[in-house]
Amino acid sequence: MVIDESKMTSLAEATSREDVAGRSLWADARRRFFNNKAAIFGLGLLAFVVAFALFGNLIAAWNNSDIDYKVMGDATASAPSFANGHYFGADDLGRDLFARTVQGTQISLLVGVIGTLIAVSVGTVYGAISGYFGGRVDGFMMRLVDILLAIPYMFVLILLLVMYGRSIGMLFVGVGLISWLEMARIVRGQTLTLKNRDYVEAARAIGVPAPTIIRRHILPNLVGVVVVFATLLVPLMILTESFISFLGLGVQEPQTSLGALISEGAGTMSYGTLWQLAFPLFFFVTTLFGFYFVGDGLRDALDPKER
Amino acid sequence: MIVYILKRLAIAIPTLLVLIIASFLLMHTAPGGPFTSERAVPPEVLANLNAKYGLDQPLWKQIATYLWNVVAHFDFGPSFSYKDRSVNDIIAQGFPVTLTYGFLSFIAAVLVGVTLGVTAAIKRNSWLDYLAVGISIGAQVLPNFVMAPILVLIFTLSLHWLPGGGWSFDDPRFWIMPVIALSTSYMASIARITRSSMLETLSSNHIRTARAKGLPKRKIIMRHALKPALLPVISYLGPAFVSMITGSVIVDVYFTTGGIGKSFVDSALNRDYAVMMGITILLGTLTILFNLVVDIVYGWIDPKIRY
Numbered sequence: 001m002v003i004d005e006s007k008m009t010s011l012a013e014a015t016s017r018e019d020v021a022g023r024s025l026w027a028d029a030r031r032r033f034f035n036n037k038a039a040i041f042g043l044g045l046l047a048f049v050v051a052f053a054l055f056g057n058l059i060a061a062w063n064n065s066d067i068d069y070k071v072m073g074d075a076t077a078s079a080p081s082f083a084n085g086h087y088f089g090a091d092d093l094g095r096d097l098f099a100r101t102v103q104g105t106q107i108s109l110l111v112g113v114i115g116t117l118i119a120v121s122v123g124t125v126y127g128a129i130s131g132y133f134g135g136r137v138d139g140f141m142m143r144l145v146d147i148l149l150a151i152p153y154m155f156v157l158i159l160l161l162v163m164y165g166r167s168i169g170m171l172f173v174g175v176g177l178i179s180w181l182e183m184a185r186i187v188r189g190q191t192l193t194l195k196n197r198d199y200v201e202a203a204r205a206i207g208v209p210a211p212t213i214i215r216r217h218i219l220p221n222l223v224g225v226v227v228v229f230a231t232l233l234v235p236l237m238i239l240t241e242s243f244i245s246f247l248g249l250g251v252q253e254p255q256t257s258l259g260a261l262i263s264e265g266a267g268t269m270s271y272g273t274l275w276q277l278a279f280p281l282f283f284f285v286t287t288l289f290g291f292y293f294v295g296d297g298l299r300d301a302l303d304p305k306e307r
Numbered sequence: 308m309i310v311y312i313l314k315r316l317a318i319a320i321p322t323l324l325v326l327i328i329a330s331f332l333l334m335h336t337a338p339g340g341p342f343t344s345e346r347a348v349p350p351e352v353l354a355n356l357n358a359k360y361g362l363d364q365p366l367w368k369q370i371a372t373y374l375w376n377v378v379a380h381f382d383f384g385p386s387f388s389y390k391d392r393s394v395n396d397i398i399a400q401g402f403p404v405t406l407t408y409g410f411l412s413f414i415a416a417v418l419v420g421v422t423l424g425v426t427a428a429i430k431r432n433s434w435l436d437y438l439a440v441g442i443s444i445g446a447q448v449l450p451n452f453v454m455a456p457i458l459v460l461i462f463t464l465s466l467h468w469l470p471g472g473g474w475s476f477d478d479p480r481f482w483i484m485p486v487i488a489l490s491t492s493y494m495a496s497i498a499r500i501t502r503s504s505m506l507e508t509l510s511s512n513h514i515r516t517a518r519a520k521g522l523p524k525r526k527i528i529m530r531h532a533l534k535p536a537l538l539p540v541i542s543y544l545g546p547a548f549v550s551m552i553t554g555s556v557i558v559d560v561y562f563t564t565g566g567i568g569k570s571f572v573d574s575a576l577n578r579d580y581a582v583m584m585g586i587t588i589l590l591g592t593l594t595i596l597f598n599l600v601v602d603i604v605y606g607w608i609d610p611k612i613r614y
Contacts, residue, residue: 143318146318146322147318147321147322147325150319150322150591150594150595150598151322151326151591151594152549152552152553152587152590152591152594153549154553154556155553155571155583155586155587155590155591156329156330156333156587158571158575158583159330159333159575159583159584159587160333161575162575162576162578162583163333163334163336163580239450242450242452243450243452243553243557246452246557247556247557247560247572248572248576249572249575249576259452262452262453262456263452265456266452266455266456266459266561269456269459269460269464270464270471274460277456277460281453284448284453285448285449285453288447288448289448292444292447292448
């Protein structure tokens with residue numbers, strides 16, 4: 001029997017070659033995300049804002065609570081200047097606006113992230129349970145969500161804040177607790193399709209208890225949807241907090257947030273101190289843009305059909 | 308159809324009851340009573356006061372009385388911080404103002420938004436399309452409390468065209484800025500939704516058929532494309548209505564229009580629970596009714612809805 005030498009070597013080569021790694025869903029998504037210019041731009045904006053919030057205090061010449069009596073109450077002296085260390089100028093009480101904006105950005109980001117975490121955890125668990133059990137449980141749980149969705153939540157949130165003290169913790173919890181409803185709906189819809197997959201059926205057939213199925217098989221498959229929705233939820237949280245702070249019902253002095261700073265700036269702009277509005281507004285708009293662009297990019301990356 | 312409406316009503320009425328009872332319970336559990344003040348009131352006087360306002364009754368009886376007064380007589384009871392004014396007086400004074408500019412804003416948002424979206428979809432990839440998309444992205448980060456100061460800066464402080472605040476039913480110059488501030492971001496959302504659903508509709512089979520049989524373009528759009536393309540817009544109107552109502556608080560506070568939003572914030576700062584509850588329930592009712600109308604319109608337009 002004649003063995004074809006060249007064929008044998010090519011076979012040997014082929015078998016010794018390492019397996020071609022299949023592109024996973026995540027690798028695919030990552031590639032799509034990094035090819036999306038708007039998403040990269042958004043990521044850049046976010047990196048800038050986060051760096052400003054984290055390290056801004058290192059370059060600030062003033063503390064956020066110190067009052068500079070030399071510029072206090074003087075509209076021209078409190079203008080932005082590098083000479084006296086007020087890079088963004090001073091507010092109407094003579095405090096350094098740069099340090100105040102750093103502080104406000106920190107609080108706004110914190111509200112956004114913590115509020116989203118609360119909303120995502122409550123909403124995911126609620127939606128997964130409702131979708132997995134289906135039937136009457138599902139009907140009841142979703143009817144409840146429908147009812148709660150029809151309530152103008154901002155008023156209820158303000159009602160809560162006024163009655164139980166306007167603390168920052170209450171604000172975090174309140175903002176988070178009112179926004180899990182949409183999350184629950186989306187997760188439920190996703191769970192309904194997931195629970196009929198073969199692997200879930202297999203798990204059920206070998207007697208895995210429902211909480212374990214939800215934890216091991218349903219929740220991990222929800223990550224994509226949850227991540228996208230959470231990214232788009234953060235700017236909404238920041239908006240809600242700023243809305244309440246703009247009315248003077250949210251974050252209280254000496255704490256501040258971007259909404260509170262915008263409100264102060266809007267109140268004093270008729271004296272010509274425009275920087276008091278412009279700088280907080282710039283960081284507010286930049287943050288929102290960043291989150292929206294990244295969120296849209298993630299959605300396109302994780303769900304290519306939706307384009 | 309009647310069954311469908313009844314089904315919707317069967318959700319709306321419990322929602323309303325939940326809203327009223329929940330806000331009553333919130334008020335009841337709040338720390339401090341309406342007669343808590345710095346000066347200690349003799350216990351006999353306090354007992355008399357409680358008896359006069361029915362606060363010595365058991366909780367369920369208080370709820371029942373409040374519910375009965377609200378539902379049967381539209382009576383929200385006396386204000387806690389104004390001796391001579393009832394909650395009804397306060398609402399009657401501010402509500403017409405809020406209703407006027409709110410209605411105008413809603414109409415403006417829908418008309419301009421739909422027109423912009425449809426035009427952008429028809430003239431896809433033209434400068435008009437880019438303009439519409441640009442506006443709708445920009446307006447996402449310009450919520451009402453950012454728009455309001457910017458508008459005042461431009462039209463009042465720089466151009467001296469419009470009054471920076473106040474209200475008059477006879478002078479439309481007072482209406483312009485509140486309406487623009489309130490409607491811009493919803494107009495942008497409506498434009499975005501209309502554009503994408505119009506694009507989807509225009510590429511569907513029934514439009515291709517209409518084009519193939521030689522109908523004029525205008526007729527295709529008005530007769531065949533607009534109706535299905537508007538369905539997502541209609542389902543957005545409910546949430547938009549809720550956030551517009553919420554946004555009216557900002558308008559009332561910032562432009563000092565004297566609407567109920569201002570009363571709400573004032574009562575929040577004064578802990579005047581009766582006024583807060585009255586306004587929350589009133590606006591909640593409006594929201595629920597509006598959602599009911601939206602649902603009915605949706606069911607009427609969309610033949611796929613089974614009722």
